Amino acid sequence: MEMPEPRPEILANKAGLIARLQSVLSRDAVIEDPAETQAYECDALVAYKCAPLAVVLPSSTEEVAAVLRICNDMGIPVVPRGSGTSLAGGALPTADCVILGIARMNDVLETDYDNRIIRVQSGRTNLSVTGAVEEEDFFYAPDPSSQLACAIAGNIAMNSGGAHCLKYGVTTNNLLGVTMVMMDGTVIELGGAHLDAGGLDLLGLICGSEGQLGVVTEATLRILAKPEGARPVLMGFDSNEVAGACVSDIIKAGVLPVAIEFMDRPCIRATEAFAGAGYPDCEALLIVEVEGSDAEIDEQLALILKIARRHSPVELRESRSAEESARIWLGRKSAFGAMGQINDYMCLDGTIPVSQLPFVLRRIAEMSGEYGLDVGNVFHAGDGNMHPLILYDANKPGDLEKCEALGAEILKLCVEVGGCLTGEHGVGIEKRDLMTTQFTHDDLDIQMAVKDVFDPKWLLNPAKVFPLDVSGPRRAA
Numbered sequence: 001m002e003m004p005e006p007r008p009e010i011l012a013n014k015a016g017l018i019a020r021l022q023s024v025l026s027r028d029a030v031i032e033d034p035a036e037t038q039a040y041e042c043d044a045l046v047a048y049k050c051a052p053l054a055v056v057l058p059s060s061t062e063e064v065a066a067v068l069r070i071c072n073d074m075g076i077p078v079v080p081r082g083s084g085t086s087l088a089g090g091a092l093p094t095a096d097c098v099i100l101g102i103a104r105m106n107d108v109l110e111t112d113y114d115n116r117i118i119r120v121q122s123g124r125t126n127l128s129v130t131g132a133v134e135e136e137d138f139f140y141a142p143d144p145s146s147q148l149a150c151a152i153a154g155n156i157a158m159n160s161g162g163a164h165c166l167k168y169g170v171t172t173n174n175l176l177g178v179t180m181v182m183m184d185g186t187v188i189e190l191g192g193a194h195l196d197a198g199g200l201d202l203l204g205l206i207c208g209s210e211g212q213l214g215v216v217t218e219a220t221l222r223i224l225a226k227p228e229g230a231r232p233v234l235m236g237f238d239s240n241e242v243a244g245a246c247v248s249d250i251i252k253a254g255v256l257p258v259a260i261e262f263m264d265r266p267c268i269r270a271t272e273a274f275a276g277a278g279y280p281d282c283e284a285l286l287i288v289e290v291e292g293s294d295a296e297i298d299e300q301l302a303l304i305l306k307i308a309r310r311h312s313p314v315e316l317r318e319s320r321s322a323e324e325s326a327r328i329w330l331g332r333k334s335a336f337g338a339m340g341q342i343n344d345y346m347c348l349d350g351t352i353p354v355s356q357l358p359f360v361l362r363r364i365a366e367m368s369g370e371y372g373l374d375v376g377n378v379f380h381a382g383d384g385n386m387h388p389l390i391l392y393d394a395n396k397p398g399d400l401e402k403c404e405a406l407g408a409e410i411l412k413l414c415v416e417v418g419g420c421l422t423g424e425h426g427v428g429i430e431k432r433d434l435m436t437t438q439f440t441h442d443d444l445d446i447q448m449a450v451k452d453v454f455d456p457k458w459l460l461n462p463a464k465v466f467p468l469d470v471s472g473p474r475r476a477a
């Protein structure tokens with residue numbers, strides 16, 4: 001993975017930078033000791049590592065603005081960081097950057113149940129947003145599997161999704177407003193406590209902008225009343241293609257489950273060994289969950305089960321209790337951890353039209369054989385968001401490069417069948433160099449012109465999203 005060379009003049013002036021940062025932050029909010037900055041050397045894409053020059057942990061929007069003014073003035077690159085769970089290397093430092101971590105900014109600022117909103121500082125973790133409102137029977141819908149750890153700031157930057165986003169939409173569909181600090185320290189408010197806003201959809205632009213345009217410090221989020229009930233059904237099939245066709249038929253029938261999750265045999269076996277959820281030993285497994293009153297659930301499940309039976313499932317298991325529901329979800333929720341027990345893995349994130357699932361799964365299996373690397377598939381099938389997990393051995397010379405090449409082939413296939421390079425994890429560095437397979441140079445030029453407006457010196461989150469050769473002239477200028 002190519003990264004720009006650190007600028008020697010920045011490295012040489014570390015003491016000057018630290019002195020200025022300490023003049024606007026408390027001492028314990030500026031980390032400069034290499035033994036401590038090393039903790040920030042990577043995010044969840046652990047294949048790539050680089051310790052930053054320094055780390056700052058501000059506590060307020062004003063402190064974030066003060067830090068950015070200093071870095072802008074001194075020409076120091078800044079990498080915004082939430083909880084560091086990005087699977088795309090979105091928060092990977094460069095050796096001459098300051099990591100701006102917002103983990104200390106995690107307060108609830110306002111809850112308004114009449115208007116169904118909550119306003120939080122952006123360092124608050126996803127799950128603790130629901131934690132703040134669940135006593136009143138409300139919840140925050142986007143639910144990345146990393147929700148115990150990941151921050152709302154990272155969710156906004158990556159436009160994160162989750163298992164239940166089939167029904168409720170991803171972050172952008174549940175975000176009403178942000179407070180954001182631009183690289184020059186200007187604080188702006190976008191959106192508000194209401195649906196939509198006048199003028200251009202700048203909030204839509206910020207959501208998914210991967211720390212390229214500003215540092216989000218506060219967010220106004222939509223909260224929803226908890227549904228009366230939810231019930232999952234587990235379905236086993238003897239081929240990936242048949243399970244994929246079943247997903248396609250459920251979506252086509254117009255019924256809207258809250259989640260349709262898919263696991264293939266390698267993932268099923270790994271999770272069984274890890275979590276013992278009692279899954280059948282079959283080729284492919286679907287978890288389909290519906291919500292509503294008992295009568296609504298019965299009606300939706302009757303239709304879904306009728307469709308499933310047409311595909312000759314080897315197992316159909318409808319949950320009859322909260323314990324059974326938890327067991328059905330147990331394996332799916334532990335799938336990433338289970339795969340990590342087998343070997344190192346890289347988790348991809350391409351999106352495809354649902355009807356292409358059977359073909360793409362077959363091609364992935366063929367490519368896995370050609371490259372000699374095992375691939376497990378566990379993903380949000382209802383919205384065509386695939387997560388092939390490529391197993392490799394980080395200690396085996398050449399394995400990472402082989403894994404990168406296979407990953408690139410799979411993502412190119414997603415684009416070829418009418419899909420997209422990323423569904424919810426973002427581009428980061430992982431898919432940076434593949435952007436030209438989806439976008440022309442003119443397309444990328446327009447996207448970079450947007451960054452020019454927000455961050456004219458190109459200091460925010462360097463070397464992410466835009467291929468280095470394409471962004472080179474702008475970065476050099």
Ligand SMILES: Cc1cc2nc3c(=O)[nH]c(=O)nc-3n(C[C@H](O)[C@H](O)[C@H](O)COP(=O)(O)OP(=O)(O)OC[C@H]3O[C@@H](n4cnc5c(N)ncnc54)[C@H](O)[C@@H]3O)c2cc1C
Binds near residue numbers: 080145424
């Ligand atoms: C086990 C596991 C499961 C996962 N499951 C899912 C899933 O189901 N769905 C999903 O969508 N993702 C998933 N992810 C990926 C990851 O959790 C999400 O991308 C998450 O939103 C990242 O949040 P974070 O706070 O950790 O951000 P970080 O990793 O710290 O940063 C992510 C990006 O956000 C930017 N950023 C951080 N803070 C700010 C800020 N204040 N202002 C502007 N930009 C900022 C960073 O620069 C970076 O580009 C998973 C990750 C793991 C490890």
